[in-house]
Amino acid sequence: MRDAGLSRIVVVGSGIAGLSCARALAKSxxxxxxxxxxxxxxxGASHRLHGMAPFxxxxxxxxxxxxxERFAAELDRRGDGLRRPGLAEVLADEAHxxxxxxxxxxxxxPIAAEPVRLPxxxxxxxxxxxxxxxxxxxxxxxxxxxxxxxxxxxxxxAIGLRRGGERVTGVVVVRAGSREPESIPxxxxxxxxxxxxxxxxVATGPRWCRGANLVLGELAGALLHHAGLLQALxxxxxxxxxxxxxxxxxxxxxxxxxxxxxxxxxxxxxxxxMREAARSSLGVTADLDPATRELLPPAFPLDAxxxxxxxxxxxxxxxxxxxxxxxxxxxxxxxPGLYACGEAAxxxxxxxxxxxxGLLEGFVFGQRVATxxxxxxxxxxxxxxxxxxxxxxxxxxxxxxxxxxxxxxWLVDDPKVRLDVPVESVAPSGGFDxxxxxxxxxxxxxxxxxGRK
Numbered sequence: 001m002r003d004a005g006l007s008r009i010v011v012v013g014s015g016i017a018g019l020s021c022a023r024a025l026a027k028s029x030x031x032x033x034x035x036x037x038x039x040x041x042x043x044g045a046s047h048r049l050h051g052m053a054p055f056x057x058x059x060x061x062x063x064x065x066x067x068x069e070r071f072a073a074e075l076d077r078r079g080d081g082l083r084r085p086g087l088a089e090v091l092a093d094e095a096h097x098x099x100x101x102x103x104x105x106x107x108x109x110p111i112a113a114e115p116v117r118l119p120x121x122x123x124x125x126x127x128x129x130x131x132x133x134x135x136x137x138x139x140x141x142x143x144x145x146x147x148x149x150x151x152x153x154x155x156x157x158a159i160g161l162r163r164g165g166e167r168v169t170g171v172v173v174v175r176a177g178s179r180e181p182e183s184i185p186x187x188x189x190x191x192x193x194x195x196x197x198x199x200x201x202v203a204t205g206p207r208w209c210r211g212a213n214l215v216l217g218e219l220a221g222a223l224l225h226h227a228g229l230l231q232a233l234x235x236x237x238x239x240x241x242x243x244x245x246x247x248x249x250x251x252x253x254x255x256x257x258x259x260x261x262x263x264x265x266x267x268x269x270x271x272x273x274m275r276e277a278a279r280s281s282l283g284v285t286a287d288l289d290p291a292t293r294e295l296l297p298p299a300f301p302l303d304a305x306x307x308x309x310x311x312x313x314x315x316x317x318x319x320x321x322x323x324x325x326x327x328x329x330x331x332x333x334x335x336p337g338l339y340a341c342g343e344a345a346x347x348x349x350x351x352x353x354x355x356x357x358g359l360l361e362g363f364v365f366g367q368r369v370a371t372x373x374x375x376x377x378x379x380x381x382x383x384x385x386x387x388x389x390x391x392x393x394x395x396x397x398x399x400x401x402x403x404x405x406x407x408x409x410w411l412v413d414d415p416k417v418r419l420d421v422p423v424e425s426v427a428p429s430g431g432f433d434x435x436x437x438x439x440x441x442x443x444x445x446x447x448x449x450x451g452r453k
Contacts, residue, residue: 007031009373010171010186012158012216015044016102017342017362018192019141019150024370026148033151033184035173037208037436040152041138045194045205045320045343046359053204053243054300055111055128056137059356060099061092062115066123068092074121079350082226082322082453086329087348091357094364099127102363107133107140111297118355119246119267126356130297158212159435160390161189161219161338168220168337172388179431183388188337188373191216192366195321195343196230196447199440200411201404202240202317204233210436211443213344217325218446219389222335225346226323228450231353232411234270234286235317242305243319244288244312246355247295252286255311274316278412285311316412322346322353323450331369332376339373341365351453393430396437398422403440410448419448 009025011018014036025032036043061071072092079088102108108129115124131137146152160172162183170185193212197205214227234249236242246267254261254270256277263269274284288306296302306312324346331339342362349357402422410419421441427434 008033008184008186009188009190010035010184011190011192012171012212013044013191013193013342013344014040014138014142014152015046015192015194015342015362016138016141016359017344017366018044018190019138019145020363020366021190021192021341021369022150023141023145023148024367025373026145026150028370028374030373032149033153034145035153035156035158035171035184037157038154038206040154041142042136043154043206043208045197045209046362047136047138048204048206054245054296055130056108056359057126057356058099058103058108058129058360059118059125059354060095060127060360061123061125062096062127063124066125068095070123071095071125075349075354078352078354080352082229082350084225084326084347087327090329090368091348091361091364095360098364099360102360103129105141105144105363106137106359107131130299155432157432157435158193158216159430159439160388161216162386162388163220164386166221166336168335169386172390174430174432174435176432179429181390187377188339190369190373191325191338191340191344192342192362193344195324196443197318197321199403199443200318200407202235202237202315202408204235204241204243204317204319209343210440211321211446212439213321213324213340214446215391215439215442217333217335217338217340218442219391220333220335220338222333222338223326224323224446224450225326226450226453227346228447229321229323229346229351229453230318230411230447231320231322232271232316233319234267234274234314235319236305237313237315239305241317244306245296248288248292249286251289251292253289255285255287257282271316274314275412278316278408279414284314286314287311315408318411320353320358322349322351323453327365329368330372331365332372339369341369391435391438391442393427393434394425394437394441395427396433399425399437399441403444407444410444410452413452419445421445
């Protein structure tokens with residue numbers, strides 16, 4: 001008898017990558033289930049992006065004189081040899097058309113007459129946008145997925161994988177309010193669960209995005225690509241996790257331990273000063289230039305975040321996991337039956353990620369994964385005996401405060417930091433919070449073993 005899961009695809013994550021993949025799969029005739037730890041469409045970095053920054057940037061070769069070749073060359077320059085061959089070229093080739101499709105799908109409207117020049121670039125590629133609709137950023141995408149027949153399951157945490165031999169044959173989940181893991185058979189599993197930013201206490205990413213991509217990839221035996229490669233940004237400390245844009249921040253007066261300090265006028269130079277201060281446990285504040293405050297849109301809650309005339313505490317925070325599960329140009333991983341897209345995947349970009357490409361990358365590769373699954377569907381056969389690889393749960397009250405203390409120091413390359421896991425953190429059984437803590441713990445261990453780049 002054929003396994004009922006052979007007609008089902010499970011997508012882990014409900015951000016732009018997961019929903020673009022799910023919609024395309026449903027339109028191809030697959031039964032699609034999206035599992036998400038929070039509220040679908042509201043628990044990922046895609047949704048949080050709108051709240052943590054003044055506007056949404058969509059980067060593409062918009063203007064005459066720019067081209068996919070120049071766009072790819074810029075991605076290659078920024079990659080510094082740390083990207084996977086062929087992936088940036090795919091993004092560059094599809095960027096112009098896909099950016100327009102993305103903006104139409106999410107109902108985004110430009111708020112500037114032309115693109116802005118991003119830091120360190122020769123061409124104006126960043127189109128600042130705002131949603132034309134009220135409510136959650138991802139609401140139009142959610143509605144289109146539901147209309148296509150996608151089943152959305154919130155408060156459902158992926159904690160392991162089913163495997164038949166080397167092939168991934170489904171996921172293991174735990175649902176909020178339950179302590180009983182549940183197995184969901186599937187012809188393929190798509191990791192679209194974001195990156196590890198939420199593993200750090202100061203981050204633009206939500207708490208749900210704490211490295212499940214690395215953990216589930218490891219459980220599948222898939223190749224990981226530079227798991228410790230992260231994009232850090234100067235973020236507000238109170239309230240946590242807001243990014244005030246490069247132009248506003250580099251024009252601010254920076255102080256360390258109450259003394260004004262200088263830097264080279266770039267975001268990288270600012271981060272270097274902040275990292276050095278953090279290694280010495282010194283506080284960093286910024287006083288915004290009144291002229292640059294006017295650059296932020298009126299709708300952005302600047303007065304609540306950074307009241308005029310008041311110094312703003314800053315910290316080095318995590319914005320994006322550039323490393324992740326290694327993929328080919330269609331989102332296939334090295335583990336049969338497992339695919340990855342968006343921030344869950346690694347190798348599209350390298351050391352210095354291009355701003356404004358997060359949503360676009362998820363949109364492009366989410367659809368490419370759906371195409372690959374449709375092409376590979378004949379390879380999905382009954383696997384016979386299956387086994388499940390599942391995380392060991394952790395005591396959240398023990399491990400979460402410990403990680404809150406340790407991870408910021410690792411992010412600033414503190415040579416004195418040690419990642420010795422507390423023995424008493426292992427839980428005898430697990431529910432939602434215990435497995436969520438386990439994902440964070442294992443992701444940090446994977447990143448530490450890979451090393452910062």
